[in-house]
Amino acid sequence: MAEVESFSLDHTKVKAPYVRLAGRKALAGGVVEKYDLRLAQPNREALPTASLHTLEHLLAGYLRDHLPGVIDLSPMGCRTGFYLVVEGPVGEEKVLEAFAQALRDVLAHEGEVPGASFKECGNYRDHDLLGAKAWAEKALKAGLRVQATVPLEAR
Numbered sequence: 838m839a840e841v842e843s844f845s846l847d848h849t850k851v852k853a854p855y856v857r858l859a860g861r862k863a864l865a866g867g868v869v870e871k872y873d874l875r876l877a878q879p880n881r882e883a884l885p886t887a888s889l890h891t892l893e894h895l896l897a898g899y900l901r902d903h904l905p906g907v908i909d910l911s912p913m914g915c916r917t918g919f920y921l922v923v924e925g926p927v928g929e930e931k932v933l934e935a936f937a938q939a940l941r942d943v944l945a946h947e948g949e950v951p952g953a954s955f956k957e958c959g960n961y962r963d964h965d966l967l968g969a970k971a972w973a974e975k976a977l978k979a980g981l982r983v984q985a986t987v988p989l990e991a992r
């Protein structure tokens with residue numbers, strides 16, 4: 838699986854609250870794109886924190902295996918999905934394909950959750966591999982689609 842920066846941080850040696858430079862990427866004059874990868878229907882359901890957290894750990898590596906130029910993948914605070922920041926232009930179809938592949942990798946994942954030890958993770962007890970797999974399976978069964986941006990209506 839691809840290298841993940843945060844898994845190489847010794848979480849027992851930092852002192853919060855703080856600001857830390859977590860990555861720097863040189864861009865050859867290109868564009869950076871941000872994608873909304875949604876697993877749960879907003880305001881109807883939400884992923885339990887342990888499932889979301891384990892998915893974050895697994896997708897951090899598996900998504901990078903299928904998509905070059907990933908800058909960051911972070912869970913949404915509302916726990917309905919993830920934000921993906923990637924060196925573009927990539928396009929929704931390619932992101933969708935990589936996301937589906939990564940979700941299939943999650944389903945097939947055996948053994949330890951990567952980066953989930955006391956030293957490597959900021960909340961190592963809060964993991965649920967079975968829950969992560971269940972949400973991956975649910976999304977794959979429902980079928981991922983490209984969602985256009987629907988703007989709020991003017992009031």
Ligand SMILES: [Zn+2]
Binds near residue numbers: 890953957958
């Ligand atoms: Zn973690």
